[in-house]
Amino acid sequence: MSTVHPPEGTAGTDTRDRPARLTVGVVGAGRVGPALAASLQLAGHRPVAVSGVSDASQRRAEKMLPGVPLVPPAEVLQRADLVLLTVPDDALPGLVTGLAETGAVRPGQLLVHTSGRYGVSVLDPALRAGALPLALHPAMTFTGSPVDVQRLAGCSFGVTAPGELRLAAEALVIEMGGEPEWISEESRPLYHAALALGSNHLITLVAQSMELLRTAGVGAPDRMLGPLLGAALDNALRSGDAALTGPVARGDAGTVAAHIAELREHSPQTVAGYVAMARATADRALAHGLLKAELAEDLLGVLADEGTGTGTGSAPGTGTDADDDENGPEGNDR
16 A cells, blocks of 8 residues: 555644544445545544445455454444444435444444435434434545545535534544535535536536547547646636636527537437536526627527427528437436
8 A cells, every 4th residue: 555644734744642542443445434544544543443345345445444454334333433434325324224223333432424415314323322423524536545535635524413513523524634614404415416516517527528529539638628627617616607608608509509410410418418508508697697688599599499309400500400319318426
């Protein structure tokens, strides 16, 4: 395993004079759990147990937490004062219920899940068994490699906890080098949807863009997109909707129709996503005065035709008929 050095200024910069304060266990050795446990180790805590089912999970645990034994979930809870539940969202309620029903949860044990979707109510079965519930969701994408520990420096965490545990939750985040951001219980699903919209869907858009550039003959689409996307992201974070540019914001209906025609021919599975994002962009540009109303009518007409399947998929006036294939949007979760 590569040596991971904590970033300057984090709590993990010097642990030589501090005893380990909490024993740490991980249930679910996906990409997130081992990284968080490794970060807590840098802050002076001591990982003592990890569970993982797949071969990939076990290899990841051995790489990120060398020497930490792999044991069943119930044994993780027996050994650890602080337990990270880092399983997929849909698996979390059943895991918590099962651990509580089998008596694995100990009174006074800190039980932390990292789901963005849930607050602390999903931990109610463990709470009734005496556990101390925390929801700490890192707003970061993980690779399953040691670089993840370094990326936690300055990473925002969505924090939800009972009032009496709020300081403890925020302290753990700070020890991992993160920045705590308080999210109310009822706002967790919206918070998570916002992150998925901005992060997960961005990857899909970039991957589609690179595929189309390759089809167009670009030899290094990543090199071409890197500066453009970096500037677009920076502008969006600084200026919001004022940063909108391109044919939709300008109201170039003919250009948008031509785009759709090309996508229908070369990548029909991307048409629905292009149209949906173009509509959303047009709405925002119109609302913020960037798109002139007289130009918006033709543009929205092109997009409306595509949405109902009546669009020609070509620039106005070309007289070219497109096929009738329709491509529904596909959803994706964590």
